Amino acid sequence: MLYTLAWRNIWRNKRRTLITAASVLSALLFALFTRSMQIGTYAKMVDNLVQAYTGYIQVQKKGYWENKDINQSFKVSDTLVDKISSILNVSAVVPRLEYFALASFELQAKGSAIIGIDPEKEEKLTHLKKWLRNGVFLSTDDNGVLIASKLAGYLKINVGDTIVLIGQGYHGVSAAGKFPVRGILRFPSPDLDGQMIYMSLPNCQEFFSAENRVTSLALNLNNPDELDRTKQLIDEIIRSHNLVAMPWQEMLVELVQYIKQDNASGLIMLAILYLVVAFGVFGTVVMMTSERIREFGIMVSIGMKKWKLAVVTLLEMLMLGVLGIFSGVIVSLPIIGYYYLHPVNYGGDMGELIEKFGFEPKMYFALQPDFYVGQSLIVALIVLCAACYPMIRIFKLKEIKAIHSRM
């Protein structure tokens, strides 16, 4: 009977119930939409850089990250690679030799990042092949290069042309060479797309006169959530080699900071939104309670225990909340689902502006169940807090005063 009473009570004033449920629905929809957009975009930013470049962990010589000098490279042994590969969570160990050189073609020249890679292993980490837009991918002992599309555009170079690289190699040896362009890579990250040149590791080691040396071992993980534990295991292996294991958060400090700041502002917006909704719900509850004080008085007078009456009002609020939350989730799912599958492209000036700041001009959405649960729980908490009001009024109720109260 308590459930029946509660259910029928919320439909006594259909319009008010629908307006309240709609306000909960709108808040949830807005919260889910904006948070999904934020979380999705952050995840993509991290993915773009971690999956396409840094890996989740990199093994480097101490001090390399602060001073990316080829003289900070190290000789890598098969034993070390095997030991690291034997850690269960490590799915790929990818050797790289990275440095800088001036790239030129005809009248154009630009400073570029030169990455020597093992094409097969690199594919396991960064799935580099998926960014190939023109030409062919590198083979293991290839003497050609792959160029990022924005850089290629700047240099006005195409597949089949020959690029000239000039720089400084290991221990100050001068490095110069001509390399045929095998393919053009199109990266989502504008930073990467404007400066990357890939060549096979032996080719790169020869170019920089750094035989058997690498600047990093980039690692891919089966489960990124166990990054800390994996790092500990790697630390134990490399302790005696004067090497360090750097997680992606330490390598991409600016990105992490940006995400933190942006996330904080998003949370503040949400807090304001929820505050507004909380006041709306509370206003409805106050009105509902005031209208029914006389009825509460009658019910207690004829023998209904106050706690039972309080349970009825609590059930009413829960039903109202569930109605709003349920409809909010139902409405938001197809909308967010659509944008999850079809990220929003920033066009025109906005897109260019975003690219100038080094971000991909696309808005990605996340579709995570825990996120829905979290937001729904916040709304449920608001509704429960609002439910305290009629319950307090009921427990403080004086029968005579209540019976003689007027709306």
Place this chain on the structure above:
Amino acid sequence: MEIIQLKDLYKIYDEGAVAVNAVNGISLTISEGEFTAIVGPSGSGKTTLLNLIGGLDRPTSGEVFINGTEITKLKSKELIDFRLNNIGFVFQSYNLIPVLTAHENVEFIMQLQNKPLAERHKRTIDLLESVGLGDKKDIRPRHLSGGQQQRVAVARALASKPRFILADEPTANLDSRATTNLLDIMERLNHEEKITFLFSTHDQRVVNKAHRVITIEDGKVLSDIYQEVLVHGKH
């Protein structure tokens, strides 16, 4: 057997500088099976007296015994239980639960008493039949007339098998026909099932049906008359 016993009952409302004696030293007893009307002008203390008897309000001083229990000493929670099991209420404005049907309104009291479903169902049907609303059991209060709502309220008051029924101006909002109908039902229940009724009223038709008429003025009992005795010339 005495069901209600009031001893030197006072209820003083402190309204600013002036203290109002709503009930001013009333002592009386009501016995089982009585059909008693409390009459008096507005503000005489009728409703306050009924509220004190029903345990809805607490006296400033004095004692209220219901069936031997001094309810003035009961705690708030105990009073709610006591009212549920001992007193039936009929209010001037019917005060049925609007979202429940006539049947559910009557059954509700027995649910609060945790009576088994079969018993609840049977008694609800019987009570609605006895007030002539067997065919209206699935109708919500707003679709019933005032008289019908008050008859449901009487059925609800009887549902818990109370020791007596307190009715505050039960006919005040009813037309002449509905009043007669309700009085006939109450009189029959009193006569056939020995249910004790105590009601406040302004309505002369109700007063005429009462076996005992207690007149109150300024919170005091002005007269206490057994009408049958009066009719037969005795006092």
